[in-house]
Amino acid sequence: MNLVSIRVITEDVSKLLEFYEHITQVKGIRFTDDFAELQTPGGTLAIGSTRTLQFFGGPQVAKAAANQTAIIEFITTDVDKIYQEQSGFLAPYLVQEPTTMPWGNRSLLFRDPDGNLVNFFTPVSADAIKKFEGKI
Known part of the structure; x- marks a missing residue:
């Protein structure tokens, strides 16, 4: 699967x-x-x-703009470059500027227009790079 x-x-x-x-x-x-x-x-x-x-099954199955649990994630080669290029556009949606996480990813967190959390990240630690090898 x-x-x-x-x-x-x-x-x-x-x-x-x-x-x-x-x-x-x-x-x-x-x-x-x-x-x-x-x-x-x-x-x-x-x-x-x-x-x-x-x-x-009808409108009770899901509710638009009501996500409070999931994060949509995109892996990228250079999250800092994306932030630099998109910071003006992302300003009203920004949750967190690029930050290195304890698990080895450098993450940029923002919301889409419906409020869904979105994470752009770049693996930066040796373990994270190995984990995502071939995924970028």
Whole structure:
């Protein structure tokens, strides 16, 4: 079994897709007005509108902009460079500037327009580099 994607539910697919395209520099794929994907070599961030919930049992299944537990993570070669290039854009969303974590990743933490936590990180310790070898 392989994890292939994470899907976030939103009231505004266009806004969220544009945000993620900007911060990742990856062009998303818009399948319908209610569904888009941002595909990377390691996995896919799917973005679905609240209208798609009807296919999964109704609006009580998920609530847009209510995530309080998950962090969407992207590995990158140089988180400090991304922060330098994107700091103006990310300013209203910033949670934490690049910081080296005890587990060996240098992390930039911010929220997307719906409030979902997003972490861009670069492995910097020998163990973290080894753990993520071939993933960047």
